[in-house]
Amino acid sequence: MGSHTSIGGRSLSRRWVLGAGATTLLTTGLSACGSSGGSGSGDGTLTAFVYGDDAVKVQQAAVDRFNKSAAAKKAGGKIKLERIPGSDYSPKLRTAMGSPSAPDVFFNWGGGSIKPYVEADKLIDLTDIIENDEVLKKGFLPSVLAAGDLKGRHYGVPMRGMQPVILFYNKSVFTEHKLTPPTTWDQLLDINAKLKRAGITPFALGGSDIWPELMWLEYLVDRLGGPEVFRRIQDGDAEGWGDPAVLKAAEMVRDLVDDGAFGSKFTSVSYVNGGAPAVFAKGKAAMHLMGSWEYSTQLGKFPDFAKKDLGWAPFPKIEGGTGDARNVVGNPTNYWSVNTRVRNKDAAIAFLKECASREYAKDLVANGDVPTTSNAALLLGDAPNPEYARFQYQMVEEAPAFTLSWDQALGDELGTKMHTEISKLFAGKASPSRFVAACKGLK
DSSP states (O other): OOOOHHHHHHHHHHHHHHHHHHHHHSOOOOOOOOSSSSSOOOTTTEEEEOOOEEEEEEEEHHHHHHHHHHTHHHTTOEEEEEEEEEHHHHHHHHOOOOOOOOEEEEEEEGGGGTTHHHHHBBOOOOHHHHTTOHHHHHSHHHHHHHTOBBTTOOOOOSOOOOOEEEEEEEEEHHHHHTTOSBBBHHHHHHHHHHHTTTEEEEOOOOOSHHHHHHHHHHHHHHHHHTTTTHHHHHTOGGGGGGHHHHHHHHHHHHHHHHTTTOOOOOGGGOTTTTTTHHHHHHTTTEEEEEEEHHHHHHHHHHHHHHHEEEEEEEBBBEEEEOOOOOOOEEEEEOEEEBBOOOOOOHHHHHHHHHSSSSHHHHHHHHHHHOOOOOOOGGGGGGGGSSSHHHHHHHHHHTOOEEEOOOOHHEEEEEEEHHHHHHHHHHHTTSSSHHHHHHTTTTO
């Protein structure tokens, strides 16, 4: 297993992988199919494209196991893994999917990242296959399986670890000021007031990157109106931005900003260059709303803080909101999807089942990931930090819904435009009502 530092670097890069993955995918139209067959070789071997980071060893081990298995023999096919460097992944996939050399199976991010392929009828709808197969139906946490959907249909099977957004807090600051993590919004506001009186910024925020700001809107909208609000937007109904929960969330954001919850310079602070994690670790800010990779990031940059003073809690519930307080937002996982032109569908589906196996989950845990499989709970004692891994897993396991990060769900073009509007809202350059109007006009 790699060092904690490398795990942290990988996790951080993966937030960008997820963003960048959809980027080139959606900016260029898909060319027509080049042939009626898949890309597998004449000996029954299917090709699987995978994102070539350091976590790919988990997928390579799975391929090696599958190719020796009775399931592969019965299906009459094997898998050949094609690792593609991160920066090249999306353009190579897009080009390949419009050619005779298209992969039979490929790694993706769900949501907006696969929308062009679904619309071009290039992906197998796996909904009925999963429903009628005990291994696939019961093998994964339901909220994660559903998070990569398009219009309620499954086009992918989870194949990497989970990355929920979590409310992190500085234990020593909380102890010194006799605070406990907030479970309600009113408690959060009360904590903010106490911290400001003590001269401590309540929340670190890497506002110059914008996507950390998005996390606030994602949770607020979910807590206020439930996952259906954004699901409507994701499915292409721009009027969904007019839901009262979106306006109320934008107003709550402005109240936080105006109240000094993020300090006065958050728009010039970056997460990517380590600014926001440092503000948090050094006690200048007491809390940080961030993806689960924050633990690994802090372990790499400020190991003493990570081991002694880093605490974690769910995002609080909002009184009067209709969203379930157990819901989660963030990056559920990555997915395998199957090309409609696959040469051996039975072999492809048999390979997908490997992702639900105990061996696969154990490899993910050893790599510092928290698997999205229903069998993972018993394996987390071997995680780098078992307590933290169990917290994440339980939070996602109990979540009725896990909403994919909005920018990734919408795809690059709309996601980038939405980022611009979010930046204006947080910076005070657009009112909540202007924010809503601008988002309704996004195309």
